[in-house]
Amino acid sequence: MDALEDEVVKILLIGDAMVGKTSFIDRYVNDDFTDKYKCTIGCDFTSKTVLRPGSWRSYLKLQFWDIAGQERFPLLTRAYYRYVRGCIVMFDITKPDSFQSARKWKSSLDNNTRTDSGHTVPCLLVANKADLPDHAVTYKEVDDLCQECMFSQWTMTSVKDGTMVQETVGYLLDVILKRS
Numbered sequence: 145m146d147a148l149e150d151e152v153v154k155i156l157l158i159g160d161a162m163v164g165k166t167s168f169i170d171r172y173v174n175d176d177f178t179d180k181y182k183c184t185i186g187c188d189f190t191s192k193t194v195l196r197p198g199s200w201r202s203y204l205k206l207q208f209w210d211i212a213g214q215e216r217f218p219l220l221t222r223a224y225y226r227y228v229r230g231c232i233v234m235f236d237i238t239k240p241d242s243f244q245s246a247r248k249w250k251s252s253l254d255n256n257t258r259t260d261s262g263h264t265v266p267c268l269l270v271a272n273k274a275d276l277p278d279h280a281v282t283y284k285e286v287d288d289l290c291q292e293c294m295f296s297q298w299t300m301t302s303v304k305d306g307t308m309v310q311e312t313v314g315y316l317l318d319v320i321l322k323r324s
């Protein structure tokens with residue numbers, strides 16, 4: 145028997161209310177989509193154990209932290225950010241306000257995780273609700289924000305139909321594991 149504990153990887157999902165953060169976690173962890181708004185208060189996390197990429201016997205315990213109900217308070221307490229290994233800043237591609245907020249969420253992450261040597265946590269910018277018709281933000285605008293705010297990369301998802309959800313987490317894991 146392998147006595148090693150699975151390595152815990154804490155991943156934080158942040159972004160404005162209603163962009164799809166909780167749905168994203170449900171989709172990734174349970175492969176499920178429920179079309180109602182769950183207004184949970186506080187912060188909770190959901191775990192999923194996956195094989196470490198490239199390994200057949202070592203596992204990662206992914207811990208997705210959801211800031212449910214705390215979106216109105218742009219300054220999360222440091223406890224949310226403690227031991228974070230990776231982050232997703234999500235916005236709704238049909239809601240320009242939520243896109244503008246991504247900058248604020250990213251700088252909050254950076255301010256709370258920057259190490260003495262200046263390193264910040266790997267973070268993806270995720271444009272959700274790709275399935276909806278009225279995209280209000282152009283790819284060029286997303287590219288520019290991605291560069292300006294030093295996101296690792298950006299992806300476009302539809303949590304509703306599952307597009308790019310697995311791949312987004314896989315990509316984030318790649319960046320995280322390259323760091324460590």
Ligand code: GDP
Nearest residue numbers: 161162163164165166167179180273302303304
């Ligand atoms: P949160 O506040 O960021 O956690 O957002 P929720 O996960 O609660 O989602 C808010 C609303 O958006 C819910 O009604 C979801 O069903 C809906 N939603 C989430 N992702 C998508 C998506 O990819 N496409 C569409 N059309 N609706 C979505």
Ligand code: MG
Nearest residue numbers: 165166212213
């Ligand atoms: Mg939520």
